[in-house]
Amino acid sequence: MLFNSLDFLIFFPIVLVLYYALNHRGQNLMLLAASFFFYGSWDYRFLALLVFSALVDFFAARAIDRTSIPHRRKLYLLASISANLGILGFFKYFNFFIDNAARLLESAGLNPDLPVLYVILPVGISFYTFQAMSYTIDVYRGELKPTNSLLNYLLYVCYFPQLVAGPIERATKLLPAIERKRTVTKEMVASGVVLILIGFFRKVVIADALGSQIDPVFGSPGSFSSPQLMKALYLFALQIYCDFAGYSDIARGTSRLMGIDLMVNFNHPYFASNLSDFWRRWHISLSTWLRDYLYIPLGGNRGTAFKTYRNLMLTMLLGGLWHGAAWAFVIWGALHGLYLVLFRLVPRIFAISEKNGFLTRAFGVVLTFHMVLLTWVFFRAAGLRSAIDYLQLMFSFRGMEDLLSAAVMIAAPWLLVLLIDVPQHFAGEHTALVRLPRIATAGVAAALVFLILLGFGTNAPFIYFQF
Amino acid sequence: MHPSSTSSSRRDGRTVLYFALALAGLLLLAESVLRVPAVTRALPRPEPSLWHAPLVQTKLDYLKRFQAECGIDVLFIGNSSVQSGVSPDAFEAALGVQGISRRRSFNGAIEGLPPYGVRLFLQIYLRYAHPTVVVYGLTPQDLNSNSPWAHDVSGRIRDSILAQAESRSGLRGWAYGKLLAYSSLFRYRYLLHQLVIRAGHVDDEPYVYFNERGFHPLPGRLSDLPPAQRSRFFNRAGVLNYSAEGTQRQEIEKIVDICAARNIRLIFVNMPLSDHYYANFDRPRDYRTYLDALRSLAKERAVPMWDMEHVPPGDNLTDKDFADFNHLNQWGAARLSALIGQRYRELNAGRLLQAGVRSATQP
Numbered sequence: 001m002l003f004n005s006l007d008f009l010i011f012f013p014i015v016l017v018l019y020y021a022l023n024h025r026g027q028n029l030m031l032l033a034a035s036f037f038f039y040g041s042w043d044y045r046f047l048a049l050l051v052f053s054a055l056v057d058f059f060a061a062r063a064i065d066r067t068s069i070p071h072r073r074k075l076y077l078l079a080s081i082s083a084n085l086g087i088l089g090f091f092k093y094f095n096f097f098i099d100n101a102a103r104l105l106e107s108a109g110l111n112p113d114l115p116v117l118y119v120i121l122p123v124g125i126s127f128y129t130f131q132a133m134s135y136t137i138d139v140y141r142g143e144l145k146p147t148n149s150l151l152n153y154l155l156y157v158c159y160f161p162q163l164v165a166g167p168i169e170r171a172t173k174l175l176p177a178i179e180r181k182r183t184v185t186k187e188m189v190a191s192g193v194v195l196i197l198i199g200f201f202r203k204v205v206i207a208d209a210l211g212s213q214i215d216p217v218f219g220s221p222g223s224f225s226s227p228q229l230m231k232a233l234y235l236f237a238l239q240i241y242c243d244f245a246g247y248s249d250i251a252r253g254t255s256r257l258m259g260i261d262l263m264v265n266f267n268h269p270y271f272a273s274n275l276s277d278f279w280r281r282w283h284i285s286l287s288t289w290l291r292d293y294l295y296i297p298l299g300g301n302r303g304t305a306f307k308t309y310r311n312l313m314l315t316m317l318l319g320g321l322w323h324g325a326a327w328a329f330v331i332w333g334a335l336h337g338l339y340l341v342l343f344r345l346v347p348r349i350f351a352i353s354e355k356n357g358f359l360t361r362a363f364g365v366v367l368t369f370h371m372v373l374l375t376w377v378f379f380r381a382a383g384l385r386s387a388i389d390y391l392q393l394m395f396s397f398r399g400m401e402d403l404l405s406a407a408v409m410i411a412a413p414w415l416l417v418l419l420i421d422v423p424q425h426f427a428g429e430h431t432a433l434v435r436l437p438r439i440a441t442a443g444v445a446a447a448l449v450f451l452i453l454l455g456f457g458t459n460a461p462f463i464y465f466q467f
Numbered sequence: 468m469h470p471s472s473t474s475s476s477r478r479d480g481r482t483v484l485y486f487a488l489a490l491a492g493l494l495l496l497a498e499s500v501l502r503v504p505a506v507t508r509a510l511p512r513p514e515p516s517l518w519h520a521p522l523v524q525t526k527l528d529y530l531k532r533f534q535a536e537c538g539i540d541v542l543f544i545g546n547s548s549v550q551s552g553v554s555p556d557a558f559e560a561a562l563g564v565q566g567i568s569r570r571r572s573f574n575g576a577i578e579g580l581p582p583y584g585v586r587l588f589l590q591i592y593l594r595y596a597h598p599t600v601v602v603y604g605l606t607p608q609d610l611n612s613n614s615p616w617a618h619d620v621s622g623r624i625r626d627s628i629l630a631q632a633e634s635r636s637g638l639r640g641w642a643y644g645k646l647l648a649y650s651s652l653f654r655y656r657y658l659l660h661q662l663v664i665r666a667g668h669v670d671d672e673p674y675v676y677f678n679e680r681g682f683h684p685l686p687g688r689l690s691d692l693p694p695a696q697r698s699r700f701f702n703r704a705g706v707l708n709y710s711a712e713g714t715q716r717q718e719i720e721k722i723v724d725i726c727a728a729r730n731i732r733l734i735f736v737n738m739p740l741s742d743h744y745y746a747n748f749d750r751p752r753d754y755r756t757y758l759d760a761l762r763s764l765a766k767e768r769a770v771p772m773w774d775m776e777h778v779p780p781g782d783n784l785t786d787k788d789f790a791d792f793n794h795l796n797q798w799g800a801a802r803l804s805a806l807i808g809q810r811y812r813e814l815n816a817g818r819l820l821q822a823g824v825r826s827a828t829q830p
Contacts (some may be wrong), residue, residue: 186479209664405668410665442485450493454660457626 003250004203004456011038012254019258022182028155031258032384035160039123041163046122049087056158057132061139073140076236084129091125096325125165130289132157135171137293144172149334152178159260161251165244167265167285174260182259191431192256197448198420198430199249202242204455206413210239210249213409218380221390224398227406230389234410236380237373238417241270244283249430268425271357273364275339278372286322290315308344311339323379330389332378341372349443401405495653497659501651511669516589516657517647519584519620519627521673526577527591527633529679533573534596537638540570541811542598544585546681547578549739549793550603555680557801561808573598574681581617582609582718584624590634601726602662602807604736605719606793612713621714637788689741709753711760717828723768734814735765735772739784740805744792773810776801781805 003009013365019027040047042159060080064073067125082197144289147153156175162168217224224232245266252262272278279287295315301308313334320333356364372408381387424432433441478492500506518737533539555572575592577584589601608614624630632643646653662669726733735769737758758774765772775784783814788799793802 088607167697205660206664209660212661213665408666408667413664416664437484439485442482443489445486446489446493450497451660454492454656454663457628 003036003247003254005210006457007041009263016257020184025151026152027182027258028178031160032151032155032158035155035158035163038160039163044286045230047092049122049125050128050158051154053084053087053129053132054154056080057136057151057157058146058150061136062148064136065146077136077140079135084133085088088125088129091121092323093325109232122321127166127168128157128163130286130322131168134168134293135175138171144175147175147179149179157256161255162262164249165251167248167251167263168289169262173263175383177260184257186284188256188259190247190434191458192253194255194431194433195256197253197340197445197452198433199246199251199253200452200456201420201448202246202249202417203247205451206417207239207243207246208210209455210235210242210413214239214380218382218386218390221386221393224320224393225402226397227393227402228398229394231406231410233373233377233380233394235413237270237369237376238413240376240379241266242417264430268421271425272364272367272368274368275336275371275399276370279336279340286319287459290319290322294318309341312340316340327384328378331384332375335375335378351363352403352456468773489554490799498650498652501538501655507651507655510605510655510658513655514629517627517629517654518662519623519630520577520579522675522677523577524629526575526681527595527674529677529681530573530575530592531595533571533680537571539573539596541572541599541600541602542592542596542621543572543576543587543602543604544589544592545576545738546580546585547576547605547608547610548606548740548795549576549736549792550574550677550681551683551685551790551796552604552800552803553807554600554682554684554737554797554804556682557804558811561805566663574677574683576604576681577614578683579620580624581614581621582711582715583617583621586718586722586725587624587630587634589725590636591630593632593725594635596830598731599810600732600734602734602736602811603702603719603722605761606738606740607709607754609719610711610715610757610760611753612715613710614715629679646718662821676730682800684792684800685794686796687790688796688798689743689789689791696793702778709756712757716760716764719764720768722772733757733770734811735762735770736763736807737772737774737776737777737794739795739799740794741786741789743786766806771814773807775806778806 001011006366011034015030016303018030018034022030035359038049057080061084063076067073067076080429113182135144135146135153139146147156154174155178157163157167157169159169159174159178202376214232214236218236219229221229247267248262252264255262263282263285265279266293267284269282295311298311298314299307300311315336316333316337318333319331322335323329323332377390377394378384381390424430426437429435435445463466473488512524513522514651518524530539541555541558543549543555552575553574558572559570573596575588578586580588585603601690611617628643628647630639631640634640635644652659702780723733727730764770782791782802784795784799784802787800788795790796790799
C-alpha cells in the first residue's frame, strides 16, 4: 500500500479511530494487525518471510541474554546475522553474484549454466532486515535488554509507518515507545499533520510530477542537448530527495498521530557544507546504522590514516550495494567513499564547516551539492555504461541554446521546495509551520492541500521501495 | 475545565476554520477561473493528462473519426505487438484481392496494455464504434498473472481518470465521470500541476507514431543487425514466474463475455515472435504453458484461435520481418495482416470456424 494512494487514505483514518478507541495492549495488537495488512496488501506471501526474519532475531536475542558464555553469545549473534544476511543475499543479491560469476567464467573461456532465481524482491527487505539485525547486535553488546513480549517485538519490526522504507529505527528508541502507554498531545497532532502535509507536498506535488521530465532523458540521453541532460540531472537530485524525504515525513507524521516519534531521516541534506555533513543529513537512519554497526567495528578512525580511508571506502561501498544489486550502485558508493577520503586528505577545500564565514560556507554548500549531483548519474542511469555515456554527452556542451529554458524549468520546482526547506532550516525544526501566526499557518496549509489535490492520484511508487 | 484549555481549544478551532475557509476560497477561485472560455482557450487540452499514456487520446480521436467517416467492421486489439504487427490497409487489401466485400478495419491496440487494459479500452471503443468482429492478438506475457509489468500497467490504468470514466467502470468510473462533467478544476488539475512545476512551460505535442488507422509501422530489420547487437532487444517483460492462471486469464474471459453479450465475433490470434525470443526465453516450457492455456481457453469459450507462430513453412516470419524480438516491422506486418486477411476470408466463408476450434485443441 502506498502512502499516496486512495487505499491509504481510507486505511489510515480507520486505524486512527481504532487506535484512539483501544487501550494500550489493544492498540499494539491492532497496530500489528494493521501492519500485516499494510504489508500484505502488496504481497501476502512475503509476510511469512518478514515474520520469520523477526522471529529469528527475537529468539536469538533471548538466547544471547540468557547465557554469559562468550562463544555461545557470539554463536547466537552469528546465527541471527547469517539468517538476516542470508535472506537479503538470497532475494536481493543472488542473481547479481550469479550473473557476475557467469561473466567471469565466460571471460575465462568457460560456458557455465548457472541457475537464475525467479523471485521478486520483497518490498522493504533491506530496511526490515537491518532493523531486526540492530536489535540482536544491541542485545549482544549489552546496550539493550531483550523484550519478553513477542507482540511488542513484532510490532517494532513490522510497524507500518516505517516498515517498507524506513527510517531504520533502533530498538533502544522505538521499543520503549511501543512498550509504554502513549499519550497524544495537541502539539503532536498539529506537528504530525504538518509533517504529513509537507510529505505529501514533496511526494505528490514535486517528486511524482518530475518523472515526465527525467525518465525520457535518462532513457535515451543521445536524443537530448547538454542543457536538457543537465536539467534532468538537477531535477533528479530534487526528485529523489523529495521522494524519500517525503516518505519519511509522512511516516513520521502518521506515527506522531499515534504518539510515537520516529527519528528525523532527512535534515535538508542539500544545505550540507561538506560531504561528511551531507551524510549526517541524508538518510540519517542508514548512515548512522552503517557507522555504528560497520564503520566503528571495522576500527573507525582509531587506527592509521590508511585504515581510516579503508574503513570509509568499505562502509560506503557496502552502503552503495545496500541500495541495489548493480555495479552502478557500487560505483555510487565508491564515489561517496572517495569524497569522504578527499574530505580528510584535502581539508582546506573539502572540509568547510559551520565555523567558516558565510561566503565560504555558501561555497561549500554549492561544491558539496555538485559533487553529490554527479554521483546521482550513476544512481539513476540504466547501468555503468549508460552513466558514463550520460556524463560524456552532458559535458559535450551541444545545443547550448536550450540553456535558458532548461534553467527556468530547473528553477521552478527547486524554488517551490526551497519555500518549505529554507524556513525549516533556519527555524531549526521541521514543523516550524505550526509556530507561524494561526492565520498564516491556515493559509499555508490550505495552499499545500490545494497543490496536493492538483497532483494526487498518479500513485507513482516511492523510489526507495525498490531497495 | 481550565480556562486556558478552553481558550486554547477555541484558538485551535479558529485555525481549522481559517484553513477550511482558505481552502474553499482557493478551490472556488480556481473553479471559477477555469470556467472562463478565454482562459480554457489559452490552455492546452487537458485530456492527454488524464490517461495513463500520452497518445491514448489521439488513438481514441482517430477511432472516432474513422468510425464517423467509414465505420469500423473489424477492430484489432492488444498491445504493441498488435499495434505494429497488423496493418488495416494490408488486411483489407488481402480481402479485396480475394474478392470479399470491403470491410473497414481499425487497429485499436495500445502499447503496454495487459488484458485488464485491453478489456477497459474495448469497453471504451465499443461506446463509439460498432464492429462485428474483434481480433485480439496475444503474446506470452498476456497470460502471465505474475508479471510485474502487467501489475504495474494495470495499476496505472486503474488510476487513469479517463480510462475509468470512459469505460464506465464501477463506482470509481461513475464518480470520475460526474466529477469531469461538473468540475473544470478536476478536469484541468493535472495540467495545472504540470504548469506550476514547469514554470508555465508546456511540452510540444508528442510525435504521433501510428497512422490514422492506428497502425504503427516500424522501420528496420532484425536481420540487418549483427548477432551481438540483436541481444539488446532482449525483452523479458512478463515471463518471470510464469503463471497462466489468475487475473490475466480472468480479464481475457471478460473480453469474451463482452463480445458475446454484443454478438461480436471474437478471434484470438497468437502473435508471432522472433526465434531469438524463444532462445532468450527464461524457461522454454513457459511458452508451452502459455500456448496450452490459450488453446484451452479458446476451446472452452468456443473462440477461434489463429496460431500465427506455427504457420506453413512458406508463411513463416523470419528476422527479415521483425524490427526486434517481439515486434514485426512494416514488411512483416504486411505479411501477417495478409495472412490474417486470408484466415478471415476463410472464416467468413464458413469453412474455418470449425477448423479454428479444432486448431485450439490440436497443437
